[in-house]
Amino acid sequence: MDVTADEPRPWLGRSLPRVEDAALLIGRGRYIDDLGVPPGTLHAAILRSPHGHAEIVSIDPTRARALPGVTAVLVGSDVQAHSASLLVGVKAPIECWPIATDRVRYVGEPVAVVAARDRYVAEDALDLIEVAYRPLPAVIDPRAALAPDAPVLHPGLEGNLASDRVFRYGDPERAFADAAHRVAIEVDYPRSACTPIETYGVVAEYDPGLDAYDVLANFQGPFSIHAVIARALKVPGNRLRLRTPPDSGGSFGVKQGVFPYIVLIALAARATGRPVKWIEDRLEHLAASTCATNRFTRLEAAVAADGRITALTWDQIEDCGAHLRAPEPATLYRMHGNMTGAYDIRNVSIRNRVVLTNKMPTGLNRGFGGPQVYFPLERLMQRIAHELGLDPLDVIRRNLVPRGAFPYRTASGALLDSGDYAAAMESALLQGGVAELIARRDAARRDGRLYGIGYAAVVEPSVSNMGYITTVLTAAERRKAGPKNGAQSTATIALDPVGSVTVHVASVPQGQGHRTVLAQVVADVLGLKPAEVRVVTDVDTAKDGWSIASGNYSSRFAPAVTGAAHLAAMRLRERLAHIAAAQLNVPAVDVVFDGGRVQARRNRDNALSFARVAAASHWAPGTLPSEADTAIRETVFWTPPELTAPNDADEINSSLCHGFIFDICAVEIDRVTAEVRIDRYVSMHDCGRMLHPGMVAGQVNGGFAHALGAALLEEHAYGPDGSLLTGTLADYLIPTAMEVPEPLILHHETPSPLTPLGAKGVGEGNCMSTPVCIANAVADALGVADVSLPLLPARLAQQVHGPEKAPRGKTPVRPAAKEAASERQLFGEGEASVDAPATTIWAMLLDPNALMAVVPGAHAIEKVSDTCFTAEITLGIGPVKGRYRATMELSDLDPPRALTLTGSADGALGFGRGTGQVTLREEAPGRTVIGYRYQAAIGGKVASIGGRLLDGAARVIIGQFFASLARQAGGGGRPAGLWAWLRRLLGFA
Amino acid sequence: MPRLSADCRHMVSFTLNGAPVSGEAEPRMLLSDFLRYVVGATGTHVGCEHGLCGACTVEIDGQPGRACLTLAVQVRGAQIRTVEGLAPAPDRLSVLQECFREHHGLQCGFCTPGILVTLDALLRDNPAASEPEIREALAGHLCRCTGYVSIMRAALAAQQRLGKKTDA
Numbered sequence A: 001m002d003v004t005a006d007e008p009r010p011w012l013g014r015s016l017p018r019v020e021d022a023a024l025l026i027g028r029g030r031y032i033d034d035l036g037v038p039p040g041t042l043h044a045a046i047l048r049s050p051h052g053h054a055e056i057v058s059i060d061p062t063r064a065r066a067l068p069g070v071t072a073v074l075v076g077s078d079v080q081a082h083s084a085s086l087l088v089g090v091k092a093p094i095e096c097w098p099i100a101t102d103r104v105r106y107v108g109e110p111v112a113v114v115a116a117r118d119r120y121v122a123e124d125a126l127d128l129i130e131v132a133y134r135p136l137p138a139v140i141d142p143r144a145a146l147a148p149d150a151p152v153l154h155p156g157l158e159g160n161l162a163s164d165r166v167f168r169y170g171d172p173e174r175a176f177a178d179a180a181h182r183v184a185i186e187v188d189y190p191r192s193a194c195t196p197i198e199t200y201g202v203v204a205e206y207d208p209g210l211d212a213y214d215v216l217a218n219f220q221g222p223f224s225i226h227a228v229i230a231r232a233l234k235v236p237g238n239r240l241r242l243r244t245p246p247d248s249g250g251s252f253g254v255k256q257g258v259f260p261y262i263v264l265i266a267l268a269a270r271a272t273g274r275p276v277k278w279i280e281d282r283l284e285h286l287a288a289s290t291c292a293t294n295r296f297t298r299l300e301a302a303v304a305a306d307g308r309i310t311a312l313t314w315d316q317i318e319d320c321g322a323h324l325r326a327p328e329p330a331t332l333y334r335m336h337g338n339m340t341g342a343y344d345i346r347n348v349s350i351r352n353r354v355v356l357t358n359k360m361p362t363g364l365n366r367g368f369g370g371p372q373v374y375f376p377l378e379r380l381m382q383r384i385a386h387e388l389g390l391d392p393l394d395v396i397r398r399n400l401v402p403r404g405a406f407p408y409r410t411a412s413g414a415l416l417d418s419g420d421y422a423a424a425m426e427s428a429l430l431q432g433g434v435a436e437l438i439a440r441r442d443a444a445r446r447d448g449r450l451y452g453i454g455y456a457a458v459v460e461p462s463v464s465n466m467g468y469i470t471t472v473l474t475a476a477e478r479r480k481a482g483p484k485n486g487a488q489s490t491a492t493i494a495l496d497p498v499g500s501v502t503v504h505v506a507s508v509p510q511g512q513g514h515r516t517v518l519a520q521v522v523a524d525v526l527g528l529k530p531a532e533v534r535v536v537t538d539v540d541t542a543k544d545g546w547s548i549a550s551g552n553y554s555s556r557f558a559p560a561v562t563g564a565a566h567l568a569a570m571r572l573r574e575r576l577a578h579i580a581a582a583q584l585n586v587p588a589v590d591v592v593f594d595g596g597r598v599q600a601r602r603n604r605d606n607a608l609s610f611a612r613v614a615a616a617s618h619w620a621p622g623t624l625p626s627e628a629d630t631a632i633r634e635t636v637f638w639t640p641p642e643l644t645a646p647n648d649a650d651e652i653n654s655s656l657c658h659g660f661i662f663d664i665c666a667v668e669i670d671r672v673t674a675e676v677r678i679d680r681y682v683s684m685h686d687c688g689r690m691l692h693p694g695m696v697a698g699q700v701n702g703g704f705a706h707a708l709g710a711a712l713l714e715e716h717a718y719g720p721d722g723s724l725l726t727g728t729l730a731d732y733l734i735p736t737a738m739e740v741p742e743p744l745i746l747h748h749e750t751p752s753p754l755t756p757l758g759a760k761g762v763g764e765g766n767c768m769s770t771p772v773c774i775a776n777a778v779a780d781a782l783g784v785a786d787v788s789l790p791l792l793p794a795r796l797a798q799q800v801h802g803p804e805k806a807p808r809g810k811t812p813v814r815p816a817a818k819e820a821a822s823e824r825q826l827f828g829e830g831e832a833s834v835d836a837p838a839t840t841i842w843a844m845l846l847d848p849n850a851l852m853a854v855v856p857g858a859h860a861i862e863k864v865s866d867t868c869f870t871a872e873i874t875l876g877i878g879p880v881k882g883r884y885r886a887t888m889e890l891s892d893l894d895p896p897r898a899l900t901l902t903g904s905a906d907g908a909l910g911f912g913r914g915t916g917q918v919t920l921r922e923e924a925p926g927r928t929v930i931g932y933r934y935q936a937a938i939g940g941k942v943a944s945i946g947g948r949l950l951d952g953a954a955r956v957i958i959g960q961f962f963a964s965l966a967r968q969a970g971g972g973g974r975p976a977g978l979w980a981w982l983r984r985l986l987g988f989a
Numbered sequence B: 001m002p003r004l005s006a007d008c009r010h011m012v013s014f015t016l017n018g019a020p021v022s023g024e025a026e027p028r029m030l031l032s033d034f035l036r037y038v039v040g041a042t043g044t045h046v047g048c049e050h051g052l053c054g055a056c057t058v059e060i061d062g063q064p065g066r067a068c069l070t071l072a073v074q075v076r077g078a079q080i081r082t083v084e085g086l087a088p089a090p091d092r093l094s095v096l097q098e099c100f101r102e103h104h105g106l107q108c109g110f111c112t113p114g115i116l117v118t119l120d121a122l123l124r125d126n127p128a129a130s131e132p133e134i135r136e137a138l139a140g141h142l143c144r145c146t147g148y149v150s151i152m153r154a155a156l157a158a159q160q161r162l163g164k165k166t167d168a
C-alpha cells in the first residue's frame, strides 16, 4: 500500500542532520533524572536478595525506620496489601510480584524499598534492615530445571515447567522418513542484554482523593503493559497516568522491564503520601533489570542429497528466569511465523517449553527471540554443508525462498511481504569480496594460521502482531480469551493559530531520531521544510492518542509509525485543500502544497501562504466551505489488516514486515591467545525503502556492536548456587571502540507493499544474524562442530590448545570441598614469623577481645561461649563496602600448637564462610611461626562484584589479620620477613 | 586536604565552565551528584558510578576525570569544565560538536557528554593524535547505540577541521 509512490518527496530519504542533536550536544537533554521533581519528593533505594534461592525467615526494618530522614520502609506484605500480582501470560498457577514475598528467587530480587530524604540516606537505611534467609538449593540450567528432583521455584507449579506446546505444520514425519540425511544440532544460547547507558528511572505520585497514580518513567512500551500496571495497582486505566520523559538514554527493549519498579515506586508514593523518585544504579541494573532469555535448542533437519531441506524439527526449552513477567514468553513466540528463516521449508514440527530458573526474569531485548532461533538454524546450515560435503553457500542458495514467490506464506503462517533474497545474497558475495576472502583463507591455512569464513541468511521481522503471544495458548484457550491481533500505530498532527505544525506520536524513541524522520515525512506532504514541523514524542497516557501497541519495539517506527503520520498528514492536507480551493477558486484536486505555499496547480501565482490556510480553522471557522471539516487536529490510527490472530491450525503472521540480511564474516584466531580478530564483516540489508540512510547506517552499526558483544564478550553468568558472577561493568564486558570493527554495509531495496511508505524495520537484524555468522566463521577456522557463545579466548583456548595441563610449581593444595562446589571457592595458605613465644599467641587466639582486635574492620563483639563469639565487621572489597554479621568458632584445640577457626559472615552484600587451620611452631625461643591454611566460600553480591577482585582481596584481608596478630603479639615480625610475607600474600612472589 | 567531619555538610566552591559555583555537600557526596543535583548542571550523565562507562567524564584542572569517582569536596577551588562549557556561545556548537552532528556521532546522546569532554581535551592537548590514539581515548567510554563508527568519524573530521583552522 505504497500510497504516494508518485508524489514528490524532497525530504524523505535524505540524511538530514537530526533535530534532536543540538540540545543533546550541549548537555541540555531532558532525560528522566534531569527533570525537576515536586518539592518534598522522597528518594527510594531497594534492598535486594543476595541469594539465588532462599526462604525469607524474617525481615526486621525497625532500625531502618528509625534512621533520621527515612519516611517509610516497604516489605513484601506492604506491597501485597495494596496491589495484585502482575499478570502472567500463560495458564499456570503462578504469581509474579515485583518484590519478594515469602522467598527470594534470584540474586537482586527486591526485598524492601526505603523512601528517604535523599538517596544517600535511603542507602544507609538498607544496611539497617535485618533479613534472615534460609538458603534453598538453586537451579540455573533450563534442562536441569526440568529434572524430576530439581528444586522447585514456585510451589503452585508441580515442577518448573510453565508451558509446554507442540505444533505441527505440513507433514514433517513423512519428510523425515523420506529424507536421505538427517542433520541435528544442539545449542545452549546464553543470556545477554543490550544494557543502555542510562538506567531505569521512575517518579511516582499518588492522589488519595481520586485513588489515582501519576507516574513518570523512562518506559519504552509496549503500552499493553499499561494495563498490566493498572491492574497490579488495582485502579482502572484512567487512574494510572503514565508519562515518559522527552529524552531516554537508550533502551533496546530493556526499558520495557522498568514496569515492575513502576508498581513498587507507585506503592511507595502511596505509602508515604509524597512523590517518590527512584533511579536505578548500574549494579541493580546488571542484577535485576531484565535480559534476553537463554535457551536450549535441539534442531534437526531432514535433508535431500543435494542439501535441500524438506523438514525441520525444533525442540526449544526457553529459560525465562525466576518469574514469568509480561510479555513473556513472548521471546519464544515472536519468531513463530519465521521458524524456517529465509528458507522455503514446508514441513515443520515445534515443541516449545518454558521453564523457570533462579535467574533474573527476562524481557524485551534487541533482536527479541531472533538470536535464539537463528543461532541453531544458521549453525545447522553450516553443519549440513559440512556433513554432506557441500559448499555452505550452495546449501543456502538451494533453500532460499525463491525470487518471484513473494508475498510468501511460511509453513507456520508468516507472510514474507517482499524481497529478492538470491539477488541480495549474490550481490553481497560480489561486493563483499568473498572470492578474495577465500583466497586469503587458503593462504592463511597454508601458513598454519586459523582463518575461517562464516555466513548467515536471516529474515528480520518488524511490526509485531499484538496477537502472536496468544500462540502460546491452545486454540480452545484463545477462543475463551477472545481474539487478539493487529498493531495500532497512531499519529496526531495539529495546526496552531499561526498555522505552524506540530506532530505527536506515541513512539517513545530512545535515540532513534524519530523527531527528525517524522518532520521529513510531514514536511513532504504539506510542502514545508522539516525545520518548520515540530515533533513531540514524549507520551502522556492521560492526554495523548495511544494504543496497546504504542511504544518503541519490534522495529515498528519506520514501517508503522511513519505510516500513521503520513496518513494523518494526507488527511489534513485534503481538508486544507478544500479550504484553499474556495479561496483560490479552483477544485480541491488542483490544489498543490509546495514551498510553504498553497497554490493552484495550473497557475502557481494563484497562491496563499500555508500558514494562512492552516490558521483559518482557528480564526474564521464560519467562513470554511461546508464540505470541509475543521482542520485543526487530525489523529490517525492505523493497523495493517494482514496482522490477523492465530488460526485454529496455530498459523500466525507474527510480524507485518520481513527484511532480509545476508552476512559474511572472516575471522582469524590467534594461535597463542585464542583471541578472535574479525578480518572483515559484510552485512547486506534489504529493509525496504530507506527513510534516512544515515540513521539506517547508525542502526546497523549499533546493532552490529551489540551482536559482536553478545558473540564475543557478554554473558549474564551465574554460579551453580544462583550467585551472579557479572555484577559490574568490569565483569559484564561491553565492547569498546577497540573491539568493534567497522562492518561493510550494503543495501538491496525492495519496498514493502504493506506499509504506507514502503519501509521495513532495520534495527534488530544484526542482533539476529551477527552472533551466528561470527560463530560460523570461528567454527570454520577451528574445524569444529561445536561452538558456544560468548566466544571468549578462555573458552576457545581449549579448542585451540586442547585441555589445560596441570600447572607446574608449588600451588596451594586444594582440599576436597566438603560442600558441593556451589559458591565461589577461595583457597590459600601462608606463614608469618612473630617475635613472641607460642603460648602468648595461643592466649591471644583464645581471647575474643584480643582476637577481634586484629580482625580487620571488626566492632561490636559479643562473646557467646568460651570458644564462640559474634561481631560486626565492616569490609570493603573493590567498589563494594558493606557491613556483615560474623560468627567465629574455635575447635580442634591442641594447645599451644594448633586449632581450627571456623567463621561465617552475612550481610546485605553477600555472605561467606570459611575454615582455617592455624599451627604455631617455635622456630627459636621467643619466635613463633604461625602457619595457616584456609578455604572459604563467598556468595551473594560480593561474589558478583568483580569475582576477579575476590581472590586478591581475600588474600589481603587474611594477610591483614595475621599481620596485625603478629603486631599485637610481639610488636611485629622482622620487617624484611613481614614484607616478604606480605608480598607472598599479595601474590607477587 | 583538611580533615572533614563525615556527618556535616561543607561548603564547596569551584569554577564551573568559567563561572564560580558553590554549594553544600557532605564529604561523601560524589562530584557527579553535586554537579547534577546541587548545581543543577545535568549535562554530565551517570551511567555506572563505578568508573567504567565514562558518561560522567568532566575536565578537572585541565585533565579529563570521572566525576563519579571524585568527591565534591575534592575539587574545592578547582577549574571544572563540563559538556555545558564546550560550545563557544549558547547558539553555536564547537567544531567537535558540529562534527558529531554532521556524522551522526550520537543516537540517544547519553554517553555523548563524557565522550565530548574526553575528545575535546585530546584534540586540544594532542592535535596530531593518530587514529589509534583517538580510538584508545575513546575506549574509556561505553556507547551502546552507535557502534562507535560514527563517533570515530566525527572525531577525525573535527581533528581535520581544527587543524585547518590553526593552519589558516
Ligand code: FES
Pocket (backbone or CB within 6 Å): B045, B046, B047, B048, B049, B050, B051, B052, B053, B054, B055, B056, B057, B066, B067, B068, B069
Ligand atoms: S558514571 Fe562515572 S564512569 Fe560511569
Ligand code: FES
Pocket (backbone or CB within 6 Å): A197, A249, A250, A511, B105, B106, B107, B108, B109, B110, B111, B112, B142, B143, B144, B145, B146
Ligand atoms: S549514543 Fe546512546 S549510548 Fe552513545
